[in-house]
Amino acid sequence: MRRLRAAAGPARENRGAGSQRCPGRRTQRRGRAVGDGLLAQLRPPRLASALNTSSSAAGSLAAMEPGPPGGSRPAEPGRRLSGAPLATSASSRSAARAEPGRLSLAVAAVLPAGGSGERMGVPTPKQFCPILDRPLISYTLQALERVCWIKDIVVVVTRENMEAMRSIIRKYQHKHISLVEAGVTRHRSIFNGLNALAQDQPDCKLCKPEVVIIHDAVRPFVEEDVLLKVVIAAKAHGAAGAIRPLVSTVISPSADGCLDHSLERARYRASEMPQAFLFDVIYKAYQQCSDYDLEFGTECLHLALKYCDTKAKLVEGSPDLWKVTYKRDLYTAESIIKERISQELCVVMDTKEEKEPISYLLEALRNELNHVKVTCGALGYAGRDTQHILEQCYSFACVNFMTSDFHKTKKLLSMLEESDLSILYPVVVVSVHFFDFKLVPLSQRMENLMWIREFAKEVKKRNILLCGLLISYSQGSVCPGAYADLFQGVPHVAHLLTWRSASPKQDEQKLQETLTQGAIIIAALIRERSLGFVGQLLVA
Numbered sequence: 001m002r003r004l005r006a007a008a009g010p011a012r013e014n015r016g017a018g019s020q021r022c023p024g025r026r027t028q029r030r031g032r033a034v035g036d037g038l039l040a041q042l043r044p045p046r047l048a049s050a051l052n053t054s055s056s057a058a059g060s061l062a063a064m065e066p067g068p069p070g071g072s073r074p075a076e077p078g079r080r081l082s083g084a085p086l087a088t089s090a091s092s093r094s095a096a097r098a099e100p101g102r103l104s105l106a107v108a109a110v111l112p113a114g115g116s117g118e119r120m121g122v123p124t125p126k127q128f129c130p131i132l133d134r135p136l137i138s139y140t141l142q143a144l145e146r147v148c149w150i151k152d153i154v155v156v157v158t159r160e161n162m163e164a165m166r167s168i169i170r171k172y173q174h175k176h177i178s179l180v181e182a183g184v185t186r187h188r189s190i191f192n193g194l195n196a197l198a199q200d201q202p203d204c205k206l207c208k209p210e211v212v213i214i215h216d217a218v219r220p221f222v223e224e225d226v227l228l229k230v231v232i233a234a235k236a237h238g239a240a241g242a243i244r245p246l247v248s249t250v251i252s253p254s255a256d257g258c259l260d261h262s263l264e265r266a267r268y269r270a271s272e273m274p275q276a277f278l279f280d281v282i283y284k285a286y287q288q289c290s291d292y293d294l295e296f297g298t299e300c301l302h303l304a305l306k307y308c309d310t311k312a313k314l315v316e317g318s319p320d321l322w323k324v325t326y327k328r329d330l331y332t333a334e335s336i337i338k339e340r341i342s343q344e345l346c347v348v349m350d351t352k353e354e355k356e357p358i359s360y361l362l363e364a365l366r367n368e369l370n371h372v373k374v375t376c377g378a379l380g381y382a383g384r385d386t387q388h389i390l391e392q393c394y395s396f397a398c399v400n401f402m403t404s405d406f407h408k409t410k411k412l413l414s415m416l417e418e419s420d421l422s423i424l425y426p427v428v429v430v431s432v433h434f435f436d437f438k439l440v441p442l443s444q445r446m447e448n449l450m451w452i453r454e455f456a457k458e459v460k461k462r463n464i465l466l467c468g469l470l471i472s473y474s475q476g477s478v479c480p481g482a483y484a485d486l487f488q489g490v491p492h493v494a495h496l497l498t499w500r501s502a503s504p505k506q507d508e509q510k511l512q513e514t515l516t517q518g519a520i521i522i523a524a525l526i527r528e529r530s531l532g533f534v535g536q537l538l539v540a
């Protein structure tokens, strides 16, 4: 597991109030407001019943169709739902309202990200701590940006961290982000975010939404369906929040530090995020909020109840909604992200013809990984199909049969470099070279294969992790010692030579063992995405 580094970057202090539109690219208004029939195409009985919302109330919201299977990237749980573009700006939103019987719902999100992360125990505020070399907050932004009916995302950061936040937005190409200055407490930060949305000035790029989502910037694993649930529930009830079962029992200590009483755990729930509110409800609550609440409170739902007499609808959330608080949470988040992006492997081959060793390797890979997709001929042209390949996968094995040449691998690398695939996640490329020792003296090949280090150094700059895998086998029986000299002094080669004995059955078994080993190595490289293997040449 890679050690957590305290990156230089963002500072700790929290201050002040003020709002700024994200500089750089002019933000195109994205406005897939949640409009009529939101549930009409989203299996209303399921969702409506999940919310105890009458299907008529549910049906009064916008239309939404399930996105293409696997259409979103990276390989994340749940399916991306794309909203129908019913309202894209204040003017068209009011136009949508004008249509008889059609309601539209403008939704925005406020992400409090102005904390100092004391409990994380590192110099960098946890929202900026790297996971796979990318700040934690960028994953949360990506999760919300995938939801096309959230019009604006207001990120609340300290003045000291504004520039760091802007560079994150630029580097990871986040859109529809407005920056607002944090307060000294979480509630004050959230209030600053709501103030920015409340401006609703004609020339303001931020419009006051009907429903506002509040979601901690350090909860990266938020999915569209829980966002949808809390928004619909907030529309019906005024407020809604995700909850989870308690893991530990809650107790009340007495003044002398002993147990006073314990709560019956089954009767209580943990309040998580996301939460959603009718904007006017939560904004009024914050406007009326006492200084004590602003200073010491931790629960937005409580403010809606206390100051607006609004009882939030509680929505069961998934286990992944937890808040990154301690260092261990970063390790957990990294493991979850690695697991999600290593679900799929794209095996790039010249032709559909699967020579025996390759077909064995594909079979072995399918035993190791959930989805193994074989793409043939894609390297011949950078067509739409190629683009489709690049969009779906973060792990590639480029098969080179009986050659140490890197031509195909380099073609794949240049396609990856031209795509934006590796901006968000490290892309693993394994250049697989099949060799039959009987036909091709290895010594002639090793020299060429060692170029992998140079290629790997180059593409690492684009977050592409390249390494090589030599799968050596022979059509006849070969004593293992006969080739040991070939590896004398050859760096980076952990050699596990394979030979074929006299009997065909044993040959077959030996070949399958070798290819199983090769598949295990490829799967490990994909799962670990360790920088330690970049530029290395492994031998199965």
Ligand SMILES: Nc1ccn([C@@H]2O[C@H](COP(=O)(O)OP(=O)(O)OP(=O)(O)O)[C@@H](O)[C@H]2O)c(=O)n1
Pocket (backbone or CB within 6 Å): 014, 111, 112, 113, 114, 115, 116, 117, 118, 119, 120, 125, 126, 127, 156, 182, 183, 184, 185, 186, 187, 189, 190, 216, 217, 218, 323, 324, 325
């Ligand atoms: N003045 C503050 C304090 C917290 N937050 C944000 O509120 C979310 C949840 O708060 P918490 O987990 O308490 O974050 P920290 O206050 O940074 O953590 P700690 O209590 O360990 O210092 C985080 O995204 C944090 O950045 C904020 O926007 N403004």
Ligand SMILES: O=P(O)(O)OC[C@@H](O)[C@@H](O)[C@@H](O)CO
Pocket (backbone or CB within 6 Å): 186, 216, 271, 272, 273, 298, 299, 300, 301, 323
């Ligand atoms: O980490 P803190 O205690 O500051 O606040 C965050 C959490 O309290 C909060 O996100 C949820 O409990 C839901 O309100």
